Amino acid sequence: MRCKKCNARLAEHDLWCVFCGMVSPVIHTELSSMSSMKRTRKALKAKYSEMVPATGFSIIMGVIPIAVLIWVFHNYIHTDGTSQFLLTLMAKALLFSLVAPFMLLPFSRISASDSYELKLSAILAQLKHYPRYFVFSLINAIFFVLIYLICFGFPGFASDPILRLVWIVLLNYWAAIVAPAPVIMERMEINPLKAIALSYRHLHDVRWNTYLLVLVLGILNILAFSLAIFPLLFTLPLSWFAIRDYTIRLEQYELFDYRM
Numbered sequence: 001m002r003c004k005k006c007n008a009r010l011a012e013h014d015l016w017c018v019f020c021g022m023v024s025p026v027i028h029t030e031l032s033s034m035s036s037m038k039r040t041r042k043a044l045k046a047k048y049s050e051m052v053p054a055t056g057f058s059i060i061m062g063v064i065p066i067a068v069l070i071w072v073f074h075n076y077i078h079t080d081g082t083s084q085f086l087l088t089l090m091a092k093a094l095l096f097s098l099v100a101p102f103m104l105l106p107f108s109r110i111s112a113s114d115s116y117e118l119k120l121s122a123i124l125a126q127l128k129h130y131p132r133y134f135v136f137s138l139i140n141a142i143f144f145v146l147i148y149l150i151c152f153g154f155p156g157f158a159s160d161p162i163l164r165l166v167w168i169v170l171l172n173y174w175a176a177i178v179a180p181a182p183v184i185m186e187r188m189e190i191n192p193l194k195a196i197a198l199s200y201r202h203l204h205d206v207r208w209n210t211y212l213l214v215l216v217l218g219i220l221n222i223l224a225f226s227l228a229i230f231p232l233l234f235t236l237p238l239s240w241f242a243i244r245d246y247t248i249r250l251e252q253y254e255l256f257d258y259r260m
Contacts, residue, residue, distance in 0.1 A: 062102035093141035101133035111186035
């Protein structure tokens with residue numbers, strides 16, 4: 001493979017030309033997240049029915065409780081003063097962190113191999129890893145609380161409207177950072193904070209690819225939930241395995257071995 005700009009020879013896994021700094025085609029071809037997701041979807045075609053019990057467990061224990069919490073906080077919890085506002089934010093962070101791990105536990109099973117198998121018994125066996133995913137969820141919840149306070153402020157205090165846009169940007173950027181973190185955490189046997197930091201430091205060059213994957217999977221899951229939840233039996237496994245496969249792809253291209 002050669003650089004399109006200076007014609008220098010590039011190694012198979014080079015993301016940039018070391019001579020002129022031109023981006024290599026690898027980022028848009030071999031490391032395309034959409035191509036990776038298509039390969040995952042094809043591999044899962046005949047596997048969805050086998051995963052129904054495991055996926056159903058994550059829906060019942062994770063997705064539905066999160067939806068209920070969102071509905072309760074939106075309709076019944078009102079924050080009038082600063083202290084009540086802060087207590088509500090802390091309650092949200094804790095409660096969401098308690099149920100979110102049930103949607104993430106499949107990563108602890110599927111990240112160890114390249115197979116496309118996921119059984120309920122396997123997820124139940126991984127409940128011992130619940131504390132790790134609780135910490136991972138809590139880190140995310142604390143980040144969301146902090147950026148909410150920074151961008152929206154406290155009740156009775158005005159904030160710059162431009163900070164609303166900053167909040168949206170930060171949410172999306174954070175999603176692209178943390179999406180590969182559960183797989184990194186499992187494959188490298190490191191704690192959640194180190195996994196998030198590793199994703200932040202080493203995956204900058206493919207951040208847009210990761211974000212596109214997260215965006216597409218997020219839209220699919222929201223649509224699936226709005227269609228009476230049943231389609232989640234297909235979109236959740238696709239999400240788990242698509243993120244796993246793409247992260248493994250990045251690992252194969254040695255993105256975790258150096259920092260640009």
